[in-house]
Amino acid sequence: MSVFSPAPAPSAAAPAAPTQAELLDFARRTAADPDLIASLPLDPEGRTWVRLEGPGGSEAWLIGWPPGTGTGWHDHAESVGAFVTAAGELTEHALAARLPTDGWKTLELSDGVDRERRLPAGRGRAFGRHHVHEVLNESPDRHAVSVHAYYPPLPRIRRYSRAGQILRLEQVERPEDWQ
Numbered sequence: 001m002s003v004f005s006p007a008p009a010p011s012a013a014a015p016a017a018p019t020q021a022e023l024l025d026f027a028r029r030t031a032a033d034p035d036l037i038a039s040l041p042l043d044p045e046g047r048t049w050v051r052l053e054g055p056g057g058s059e060a061w062l063i064g065w066p067p068g069t070g071t072g073w074h075d076h077a078e079s080v081g082a083f084v085t086a087a088g089e090l091t092e093h094a095l096a097a098r099l100p101t102d103g104w105k106t107l108e109l110s111d112g113v114d115r116e117r118r119l120p121a122g123r124g125r126a127f128g129r130h131h132v133h134e135v136l137n138e139s140p141d142r143h144a145v146s147v148h149a150y151y152p153p154l155p156r157i158r159r160y161s162r163a164g165q166i167l168r169l170e171q172v173e174r175p176e177d178w179q
Contacts, residue, residue: 020126031086070136084124088144
């Protein structure tokens, strides 16, 4: 006697991880929502933020930047990301170099690795894993607002100090440090 067992029903496939382009598209569309941008409370003393629902399980933030504020040098570890300026202008300083991901505290950077981008309202960029940068609002008198998205949700942020061509790992933050 033979026993027939039907094939198992196909399970619903997990949604695909959002790409850098999809994160950038989300950030652009969100940054173009004037009601959402206007809803962010702005503080003259420090950055403000609101967590947003990002695409495909990504982590997203709406961030307000008072004049003269910035992130300091950091990366987003294993996450890819994107951000778009919604109001004002931001400046990004970035390193165009692959750095070792672990096992170091101090590196001497090569000449020519520095990149600078000015990102007025409506402009943004996507970036890959281990992208080392700092983002600044260099305006002396005007807030900036931006939208950021990361996938996978940030497992950690590594913070660096920089003196000339010397980059030093200072600390590693985990989600419980900023949420």
